Amino acid sequence: MTDRRAQIGLVGRQVSRRSMLAGAAVSVVAPAAATTLGAAPVAAAQGNGQGNPNDGETRRITMYAEVLPSGLVGYGLAPGKATVPGPILEIWEGDTLEIELVNNTDKRLSIHPHGVDYSVDSDGSPLNASFNEPGETRTYVWRTRAPVKAKGNIWIPGSAGYWHYHDHAMGGSHGTEGLRKGLYGALIVRRKGDILPDRQFTVVFNDMTINNKVAPDVPMLDCRLGERVEFVAIGHGNTFHTFHLHAHRWANNRTGMLEGPNDPSQVVDNRDLNPGDSFGFQVIAGEGVGPGVWMYHCHVQFHSDGGMAGIFLVRNEDGSLPDGAQAALDRYHQHDGGHPNGG
């Protein structure tokens, strides 16, 4: 497994909570373990349903922005471990996250979050002189809070959501160069009681790429039948997209699930994914449809034809490939079935 994943560029892109809990394959998923900040989410994942036992903790991490051998630029949780996208950062609503950002590049850059609270000095924008000069280390502080009751029956929204973070300073005042080169990642703020997934994937539609790759090099999302898989989808760049996942659907709301049988949320399997936007959802892999090689792709025709298409591989429960899967994977890698010249 390890070799195969490495070959298709998965290292650092896939988080296996199961593996982590079981203590297996840690070398493969090292970034994942590091991105689960503190024990709380894991505890909730174990199903006690009691929410965050560490209410309002302050968590501290160091991130490193570095140039990758490919020329891309990524964030990582240890020197030499930068990836595109960066690690999934995950906290509880109520927590504070302090990020010491080390700029190991020769250009100014920053880290700017969506959805959370920050003062102007953590804005990450040149407008507020909030960035790292080349070689500089700087701390950014992100705070979160639960919903609060306002007047009448109205509540002010909390911080929980599938958010993201990105550079806001390289190559201009809006981080256009940093974004183009890969300085982005997922940020999840969970609410007490939220169900935790078994696996997580970050999918970024960045101009005409997925995670700065095109088919057949787009990350394969690899899981097993019945696992609870969480997607965080993020849009960046200059072009507009629609994210489509085959054979799985979700509610177009905060969690992707419903609050009850009368929840009015629209259920979708295709959603706009435009610059600066993000959403997330969980599916039970293969539920009602079985294992298989399922496509996820931009539904704009010339985008998918141009390579904005990847594979959501749902293996059998024992990890083996289902019937026909290898042939489908071969088609994808041979540009036959996943590309305009295919088939």
Added chain:
Amino acid sequence: MTDRRAQIGLVGRQVSRRSMLAGAAVSVVAPAAATTLGAAPVAAAQGNGQGNPNDGETRRITMYAEVLPSGLVGYGLAPGKATVPGPILEIWEGDTLEIELVNNTDKRLSIHPHGVDYSVDSDGSPLNASFNEPGETRTYVWRTRAPVKAKGNIWIPGSAGYWHYHDHAMGGSHGTEGLRKGLYGALIVRRKGDILPDRQFTVVFNDMTINNKVAPDVPMLDCRLGERVEFVAIGHGNTFHTFHLHAHRWANNRTGMLEGPNDPSQVVDNRDLNPGDSFGFQVIAGEGVGPGVWMYHCHVQFHSDGGMAGIFLVRNEDGSLPDGAQAALDRYHQHDGGHPNGG
């Protein structure tokens, strides 16, 4: 009426449940009658409110993909009856739909659904070798299910929704040629208790066209004051659009209506309609605004100016034209009032 509808390309595009129930004008709405799969939706439409009496039925149809005289390619429910868009397929949540697809063209093609459950062999994609070769017949199976309770108070979404189906194999791995030529249609999965409409219209924004037509040839949506009219709006192709309907609004959620006075859904009369996306809603024709010649159009200015504009004709209750309507229709057909050079 029949001649007039035929002249503006409505045959097969308009479903009259009232006519169907009354036994009138059946020849005009033949595809519509065929697309109501089984008696259940009709029964519910009669207001017993008891939902689907045929819980979890398996329904079987045969569809034919054929080249039309215009050079477009459509799906139909009988040989020689293909239309663009294809027929509205409508089932209850819990039902299974088996589609025997006959490929009467000389190119490979398939049928790929959104929103429902299917195994890899019904995926409709070349990736999964799931398509019809020229002349070939192949069966695709779509399953549906109701929402189910998960942990805590969370529910997993069901299949109910305003979905769609389309080719995923002609002219490449994503069906780009098939979509461009018209291989698409609406798929409605209803939940027990959903209110059934009197009339239904499918509106597809496909690149710079509506249902592969431009004004003044865009389908006229023809109804009477007070009828419950259902729109299914679908996006395809490479361009981004916004669907706007004059003088009528709907909730931006699963049904277009509200679950109660505190339902938080935004009410809209303009919505993004981008490739692969779909939504639906019901309005009471002319409610609060009266009969008339109402525009529906893409709200992107150069798209509407370029012909992405059609007519939602709300007649008087007795079927006659309201005051001023004929003059407005004449303006539309003379490119005066519906086009950039008009007026």
Added chain:
Amino acid sequence: MTDRRAQIGLVGRQVSRRSMLAGAAVSVVAPAAATTLGAAPVAAAQGNGQGNPNDGETRRITMYAEVLPSGLVGYGLAPGKATVPGPILEIWEGDTLEIELVNNTDKRLSIHPHGVDYSVDSDGSPLNASFNEPGETRTYVWRTRAPVKAKGNIWIPGSAGYWHYHDHAMGGSHGTEGLRKGLYGALIVRRKGDILPDRQFTVVFNDMTINNKVAPDVPMLDCRLGERVEFVAIGHGNTFHTFHLHAHRWANNRTGMLEGPNDPSQVVDNRDLNPGDSFGFQVIAGEGVGPGVWMYHCHVQFHSDGGMAGIFLVRNEDGSLPDGAQAALDRYHQHDGGHPNGG
């Protein structure tokens, strides 16, 4: 303050309810006072929570469409007072608004609303011969209504929403020239019990501009820490955008707030804002993040780099500038920090 605001083009773009109630600075906010139609919203703002004491009133105003010295064309509530965007029109759900529109230009034009009810003669479209010839005065009538219970537990949506109005007749059948030149504005229909804001701002993404301006001339949104600030965001023209506000978030639903702790609405700080679309929300300025110079901008990179970026200035409670704010404002005005060549 007055001079400063005038200098940055704020006159007529900012509504201060606090100032209005206090009787101060009336000359600055004259258009604002006029746009609060009747006493009802103010009464509700004072917190009696009893909703509209003037249920179903008919309100009458006169609007003037005029060419501005800049060559733009705007709507105003008095001769010589036209602005781009036009005044915020605000009514209670249930009210009727009669607008006598005076066309003081030499081209045909109209006023077409979103979200409310109108007969074909108030459609504002050339299709329905509903427009003002040059120099002509014409009355348009907009009606609104509360949600009503339909069958079962389903409710038909009411008129409440963050809507907008615009020309539909200048330069073609869809008002493309009128929109390009500035004939647009916000229309708010409030529901009984809705919380009223302290300040309101209209932000229109119109092609590659914000309110037909680019940085550093984009309107500065000026408020004080703790004020309840309402944004109405509107899209127009031919291009697609995403609206992003730094350090503040809202629920993506009718009000931007939640109906309760289990409201499923997604919370966002970035939202698609495409032609014909509109949404609104309220934030408590600086809540959880403090005062400061906060950016709002299109998140499409070449749009923000090209000047679709403005300032949401949250002053200290006493109206003074917080630390560092003047330097940030200077950066913005010197194209340093707000522009691609900046910083």
